[in-house]
Amino acid sequence: MSKLIYVLNGPNLNLLGKRQPEIYGHETLADVEERMRKRASTLGLEIEFFQSNYEGALVEKIHEAREKADGIIINPAAYTHTSVAILDALNAFDHPVVELHISNVHKREAFRHHSFVSGRAEAVMAGFGTLGYELALEYFK
Numbered sequence: 001m002s003k004l005i006y007v008l009n010g011p012n013l014n015l016l017g018k019r020q021p022e023i024y025g026h027e028t029l030a031d032v033e034e035r036m037r038k039r040a041s042t043l044g045l046e047i048e049f050f051q052s053n054y055e056g057a058l059v060e061k062i063h064e065a066r067e068k069a070d071g072i073i074i075n076p077a078a079y080t081h082t083s084v085a086i087l088d089a090l091n092a093f094d095h096p097v098v099e100l101h102i103s104n105v106h107k108r109e110a111f112r113h114h115s116f117v118s119g120r121a122e123a124v125m126a127g128f129g130t131l132g133y134e135l136a137l138e139y140f141k
């Protein structure tokens with residue numbers, strides 16, 4: 001059976017392609033999902049792709065992943081820097097987690113340098129643009 005990887009996206013990522021394209025690029029989240037699906041099928045992986053602007057919805061999706069997923073790729077977006085709830089949910093997930101940021105958060109404002117998720121993640125990616133999503137899939141292969 002192929003591995004199922006949950007790909008979770010936090011607030012404002014629904015605006016990808018429209019929001020600050022000089023930082024996040026011109027691709028939409030739908031473009032990213034389509035490219036990931038292609039790469040996943042080449043790699044023999046399955047993905048569940050999800051975005052929410054609500055912290056609780058992301059927490060509940062991580063709970064769902066406990067029963068179903070073999071790994072999580074998460075771009076928690078702004079919740080990276082604020083959410084103990086997302087960290088606690090990930091701590092209750094027993095498989096690998098990859099934290100992903102489109103931009104290089106370390107090159108940006110100081111408040112983006114701290115992540116609640118990084119201490120839980122097996123790997124952290126930042127600054128690869130939307131290509132990072134595909135590279136993160138390679139990790140699970």
Ligand code: DQA
Binds near residue numbers: 011013077079100104
């Ligand atoms: C982000 C970086 C975060 O600091 C920011 O709040 C986001 C997106 C990224 O993908 O680069 O919304 O996670």
